[in-house]
Amino acid sequence: MEMSSATPTNPSVFDPACSSRHALELVAGKWAMLIISALENGPMRNAALMRKLGDVSQKMLTQTLKELERNGLVIREDKGTVPPHVEYRLSDVGRSLSEALNVLDRWAETNFPALDAARERYDAERASGTSA
Template sequence: MSSKKTTAVAETQAETAPADVWSAGCPSRRVLELIANKWALLLIPLLRGKPQRNNELLRKVGGISQKMLTQTLRDLELNGLVLREDHQTVPPHVEYRLSPIGLSLSRTLIAVDRWAEANHAQIDAARQAARERA
């Protein structure tokens, strides 16, 4: 069997097999990689409300560079989590909003964000105690 055919068969099997995030070859791993990005974790919940422009997002997410914001929005759009609407005006007016699947993910990520806010002090204390033991 040619390598092209072998790859096609493997991809078909991966698509029809039940998802298993613990399996190295599972496509769900790519999804986890996408959403585990710290900027995606922050941007997706921010987009849950109304559509927002690039500069709005840049102001709201402390520490993100324009380059990383653009790259993250493109990745999220490419993967169907974010929708980009260009109003075709001068000056340019582009807005970003969540797709339906992005909206469903935002509910989970908002819970993760709230958990991080509620528990950061305990994590910091554990980190400090580990440094002191070392």
């Protein structure tokens, strides 16, 4: 049996036993990435996040926020008022992730036409039977 080569001083996302892989899995989900990006400009309440994200269910938003909070990316602040007033904001680690995701967001916004065109070409070739 091969020993893991990843260590705290030599992490590797290619090592299934390395926690860095868990970090990638955590942030790779659509909702986690969008929530982190949505919070980059400051704290938001649950309803504002739902409006910003557009098509997330309350259940998925709640689950994702809890997981981001559990992993130290998001801070939940209960204002202790009636009715309840809860805000979510990025932690320092969450802000550093937001900076990285901002680059990915801009890439997606810039390159989606090329991706759409490639997908349409691929599907058309498969439908006509002319693919290699």
